[in-house]
Amino acid sequence: MNSPGAHGSDTTSIGTMQRVGVYKHPWRVAVIAGLASFVDGAALTVNGIALVIYQQTIGLTANEVGLLSAAVTAGLAIGAFVGGRLGDLYGRRTVFVVTMVIVAIGALAPTFSTNFWILLGGLTLMGLGVGGDLPVSLATIAEAAKDSNRGKMLVFTQVMWIGASLTTVILSTATSGLGRLSGQILYGMIVVVAVIGLALRLTVPESPLWLQARDDRRRGIRSVDADHGRVRDLLQAPYRRPFIALSIFYALVLSASTVLGFTTYVGVNVAGLEVSEIIPYSIVLFPLAFLALFLFMKYVDTRFRMPLLLVGGGVLVVGLLIPVFFGFSLVTILGALLVGSIGQTSAGEPIARVWSNEAFPTILRSTAQGFVFTFGRLVGAGVTAVIPALIAFDPSVAYVASAVVAALGVLAGWIGFRNGRVANAFQHEQQASPELPAPVA
Numbered sequence: 001m002n003s004p005g006a007h008g009s010d011t012t013s014i015g016t017m018q019r020v021g022v023y024k025h026p027w028r029v030a031v032i033a034g035l036a037s038f039v040d041g042a043a044l045t046v047n048g049i050a051l052v053i054y055q056q057t058i059g060l061t062a063n064e065v066g067l068l069s070a071a072v073t074a075g076l077a078i079g080a081f082v083g084g085r086l087g088d089l090y091g092r093r094t095v096f097v098v099t100m101v102i103v104a105i106g107a108l109a110p111t112f113s114t115n116f117w118i119l120l121g122g123l124t125l126m127g128l129g130v131g132g133d134l135p136v137s138l139a140t141i142a143e144a145a146k147d148s149n150r151g152k153m154l155v156f157t158q159v160m161w162i163g164a165s166l167t168t169v170i171l172s173t174a175t176s177g178l179g180r181l182s183g184q185i186l187y188g189m190i191v192v193v194a195v196i197g198l199a200l201r202l203t204v205p206e207s208p209l210w211l212q213a214r215d216d217r218r219r220g221i222r223s224v225d226a227d228h229g230r231v232r233d234l235l236q237a238p239y240r241r242p243f244i245a246l247s248i249f250y251a252l253v254l255s256a257s258t259v260l261g262f263t264t265y266v267g268v269n270v271a272g273l274e275v276s277e278i279i280p281y282s283i284v285l286f287p288l289a290f291l292a293l294f295l296f297m298k299y300v301d302t303r304f305r306m307p308l309l310l311v312g313g314g315v316l317v318v319g320l321l322i323p324v325f326f327g328f329s330l331v332t333i334l335g336a337l338l339v340g341s342i343g344q345t346s347a348g349e350p351i352a353r354v355w356s357n358e359a360f361p362t363i364l365r366s367t368a369q370g371f372v373f374t375f376g377r378l379v380g381a382g383v384t385a386v387i388p389a390l391i392a393f394d395p396s397v398a399y400v401a402s403a404v405v406a407a408l409g410v411l412a413g414w415i416g417f418r419n420g421r422v423a424n425a426f427q428h429e430q431q432a433s434p435e436l437p438a439p440v441a
Helices: 026-033 035-057 062-090 092-112 116-144 150-174 180-201 208-219 231-235 240-269 275-299 305-326 330-346 349-358 362-393 395-420
Strands: none
Touching: 026 035, 026 116, 026 150, 026 180, 035 062, 035 092, 035 116, 035 150, 035 180, 062 092, 062 116, 062 362, 092 116, 092 180, 116 150, 116 208, 116 349, 116 362, 150 180, 150 275, 150 349, 208 362, 231 240, 231 362, 240 275, 240 305, 240 330, 240 349, 240 362, 240 395, 275 305, 275 330, 305 330, 305 349, 305 395, 330 349, 349 362, 349 395, 362 395
């Protein structure tokens, strides 16, 4: 399909024709590929709960728990970087099938073993698999969509992430009296989802947009993908601006929201509450988070996207400041969690997933996402390491600092993407190849 102005030659200029998704059932692809987000959410939430259970039941030391947690975090970061690049070089399908196998094998270790070194190896593998899967699966979803629903489909992956967290909390609550078996059930859930995901992914063909980009490069056809497939192109125009802005936005907003993950910790150590007083109310907040995401899905593909970024950023900042102005109590720390989470809906990871797919061409799409996710998670891990000490020094300082970081992150996103200053790569990639093959998925 040549772009206007190709004139039948083997080289073309950038066309204005919109490039559309070619999967027959794009939402089916979104759900199957989106299982990466479910496994991501499950892995992080399960690890935080199950390792505490194992500490109490199989005798893990505090240092061992820390190392096992760090192994998952490091695996996620390294996996995203490596998996994202491999997804552009060797194809979406190849990578997201292999990564799901790695997740399933890795999760078997904490499900059945009590040996620390086996646990360490398994959790490292699980982290690598989940991290490597995420950018490739998101690229697959973006390439299956149209401009009219791409944002909705990518934001829906965040719904699956939160759904995994809710499932984990419910399972852990239901099995809380079963000792080690409770942890085995939680990790076993990841194994089961990974196996189901693997079976379903075998029915999803390779992204036709990636196939076209690969063929353009092999045949020497002048196209965006053929000319801009090198990693260093991310630091050259026109991709330098979105790449830098997105990296800063994601790292800062993720770091700012880290303190919200310490809600239970703050409740116990600052407000003097019991864990049993906090968890039940936290579960009630999940439906509100789902509602906020579904509302954002309605508007993310419209002209309201950028105004919602600013509104969400303001809401996030206000949420983080609630305990600072009204003191630390059950109501205020849960209020911060609720309001902050609602703000993150349009000024957090969901919009980052949309931007990272729209801003880069097919042959660099998962590479760029992999780096952004790696950089953001490494910065977030560093912040996570110091947050408890900062809370111990002065919890108000921790929340104020987080609010400032959130504001800076939203500002970076607005500067980088305002007024359509970043072109939608799906609309500007060249149309230099024959008709795209029609997959069955």
